Amino acid sequence: MPRTLAEKIWDEHVIRHEADGPDLLHIDFHLVHEVSSPQAFDGLRLSGRKVRRTDLTIATEDHNVPTLNITETIADPISRAQIEALRANTKEFGIVLHPLGDRDQGIVHVIGPELGITQPGMTIVCGDSHTATHGAFGALAFGIGTSQVEHVLATQTLPQDRPKMMAVTVNGSLPDGVTAKDLVLNLIAHAGVGGGQGYIVEYRGQAIEELSMEGRMTVCNMSIEWGAKAGLVAPDQKTFDYLKGRQFAPSGAEWDKAVAHWKTLATEPGATFDKEIVLDASVMTPFVTWGTNPGQGVPLSGEVPRPEDFSNEQERAAAQKALAYMDLTPGTRMKDISVDTVFIGSCTNSRIEDLRSAAAVLTGQKISPGMRLLVVPGSVRVRLEAEAEGLDKVFIEAGGEWRGAGCSMCLGMNPDQLAPGERCASTSNRNFEGRQGKGGRTHLVSPQVAAATAITGRLTAPADLSSLTHA
Amino acid sequence: MPLRQGGVDTDQILPSKFLKLITRTGFEDALFADWRTDPTFVFNNPSYAGASILVAGPNFGIGSSREHAVWALMDYGFKVVVSSQFADIFRGNAGNAGLVAIDVDQKVIDRLLDAVEADPQLAVTVDLEACEISAGDIRSPFHIDDHTRARLLAGLDDIEITLTNVSEIEEFEAKRPSWRPSIHA
Ligand code: SF4
Numbered sequence: 168m169p170r171t172l173a174e175k176i177w178d179e180h181v182i183r184h185e186a187d188g189p190d191l192l193h194i195d196f197h198l199v200h201e202v203s204s205p206q207a208f209d210g211l212r213l214s215g216r217k218v219r220r221t222d223l224t225i226a227t228e229d230h231n232v233p234t235l236n237i238t239e240t241i242a243d244p245i246s247r248a249q250i251e252a253l254r255a256n257t258k259e260f261g262i263v264l265h266p267l268g269d270r271d272q273g274i275v276h277v278i279g280p281e282l283g284i285t286q287p288g289m290t291i292v293c294g295d296s297h298t299a300t301h302g303a304f305g306a307l308a309f310g311i312g313t314s315q316v317e318h319v320l321a322t323q324t325l326p327q328d329r330p331k332m333m334a335v336t337v338n339g340s341l342p343d344g345v346t347a348k349d350l351v352l353n354l355i356a357h358a359g360v361g362g363g364q365g366y367i368v369e370y371r372g373q374a375i376e377e378l379s380m381e382g383r384m385t386v387c388n389m390s391i392e393w394g395a396k397a398g399l400v401a402p403d404q405k406t407f408d409y410l411k412g413r414q415f416a417p418s419g420a421e422w423d424k425a426v427a428h429w430k431t432l433a434t435e436p437g438a439t440f441d442k443e444i445v446l447d448a449s450v451m452t453p454f455v456t457w458g459t460n461p462g463q464g465v466p467l468s469g470e471v472p473r474p475e476d477f478s479n480e481q482e483r484a485a486a487q488k489a490l491a492y493m494d495l496t497p498g499t500r501m502k503d504i505s506v507d508t509v510f511i512g513s514c515t516n517s518r519i520e521d522l523r524s525a526a527a528v529l530t531g532q533k534i535s536p537g538m539r540l541l542v543v544p545g546s547v548r549v550r551l552e553a554e555a556e557g558l559d560k561v562f563i564e565a566g567g568e569w570r571g572a573g574c575s576m577c578l579g580m581n582p583d584q585l586a587p588g589e590r591c592a593s594t595s596n597r598n599f600e601g602r603q604g605k606g607g608r609t610h611l612v613s614p615q616v617a618a619a620t621a622i623t624g625r626l627t628a629p630a631d632l633s634s635l636t637h638a
Numbered sequence: 639m640p641l642r643q644g645g646v647d648t649d650q651i652l653p654s655k656f657l658k659l660i661t662r663t664g665f666e667d668a669l670f671a672d673w674r675t676d677p678t679f680v681f682n683n684p685s686y687a688g689a690s691i692l693v694a695g696p697n698f699g700i701g702s703s704r705e706h707a708v709w710a711l712m713d714y715g716f717k718v719v720v721s722s723q724f725a726d727i728f729r730g731n732a733g734n735a736g737l738v739a740i741d742v743d744q745k746v747i748d749r750l751l752d753a754v755e756a757d758p759q760l761a762v763t764v765d766l767e768a769c770e771i772s773a774g775d776i777r778s779p780f781h782i783d784d785h786t787r788a789r790l791l792a793g794l795d796d797i798e799i800t801l802t803n804v805s806e807i808e809e810f811e812a813k814r815p816s817w818r819p820s821i822h823a
Binding site: 182183187188189191193195196202203205206209214216220221222223225230231243245246248249252263283284286289294295296310311312313314315317318321322323324326328330360361364365391394396415416417421422424425428460481484485488578579580597599600601602605 | 655723727
């Protein structure tokens, strides 16, 4: 029977199949960070177990780390304790760690691909819900909880029920100025935050093929935001070109063998999906969220919706609550919403291409008076690459802050946070209440929209800037 | 405890500032910490003190994979969460940590919410053997997968079960293609 990409990867990793229970899957690689691991290491110690495959496990520090003064001791004692726990645990169990200050430190989903660890056809897990990011390479990658982290550490396997398969086919090409982030925000608004529940999703179609690897990572990254277990894209020449020469990518004859295998992975003609969503990229426009979940979004050219517009009672109640939290009036034009802070970063949009596109908008410009602009590269390597290209200077000269690598303002665990009531245009992935700091208000946007917004102080598309200057 | 809202995300169940703890317990005060600052939030209603079953709106547990959200619910005293739809990772975490997460039809949820709001003392019973939830004159079967149910009833250790297959794991590992990444090679 013809099979999908995800089915092939799944089948290739089944160690043991049970008719009436979950499949036992081999895990090709396990990424570890400080937040979801301490209790897992405790569990191993309590039961006297070891890490089965330290060669298939790597750790980094990202969620808690400050992005300023990174050579000083971490000021918050609880954050410091968590970082220190990871350092002690990785040492005790023999796991390679890229700590703060290391050249390979960064957000776990940025460093995996960068090191060439993320490769097509693999199973990859991490105690983090944005693990689907790695699916951009045609890997089956998904987030797990701490008990499962312990399971993978101890066994390099995971019992898993086979999910259903969904295709998201995006036909046509994205218009100029419309990005991977806009595409995925469009999709989530269309499908709803629970629309992908129970599915592994394959993103395909012309618009997906035309995306860069960074763009594909942005799309796959947000799979969890509409409930999907994993999201992936068939590997192609772009994937191979990105990987070639990276530290842990195969080389020589091994490379040829690997590529030959990777080319067999694509979904076969005639393979069936349990569900398909078809979208047209050519009609998409810059997209932005107005509410407190990633599905509450509208075109940037649109307005804050009225709760009465929702037919479903749950959605109406959710909209009412979200509008109150966000302090927005129905009918307000999105472009009239003023913003206090712009955050460019997170595992969704902190790669070199994201920074380049934001810098292109900000070159020779100044940010609006009183605006706080924070630009946080996803990894130390991205930071160095950006600095080599002079992007840091563009951000600083525009009036922004250029920081060290980490999750930063994506979540309120480190010093970069919103104050209560502060409104932020953010390139991250979650606009939940309090996500960026208690009482903070988040609008999810693309890096280009973020940059343009920093200039005007209101939600703005780059295209509006040129019409402003030409006028 | 009735929690009408749908789409409750794990950043609300356990705000991220509490993710810094490195223990597995001690999260009871962190549960819904931000929402609990609102005096009208249902958790501040003394009639529901000591509740061990949480009846919630659809899409419960979306967002972050933090298992801490499950631990916080358990530390607070919940043994069961009932919803018409759970986020996948939350459901998996619940099963692994020993919190019973059961799916019932939204119509039943609506009736349960109405009933428990009308009478906070109403006893709700979840029978894991019979897969049935009941409260007053409401009686409904619920869904939980057999494997999770068996493990919850028997209290089995997943890692122990997996390790009974260690020879199969070894055989599989021996066949892993040499070009796949390994960081000590
Ligand atoms: S950047 Fe944000 S979403 Fe990504 S891993 Fe860090 S905290 Fe999670």
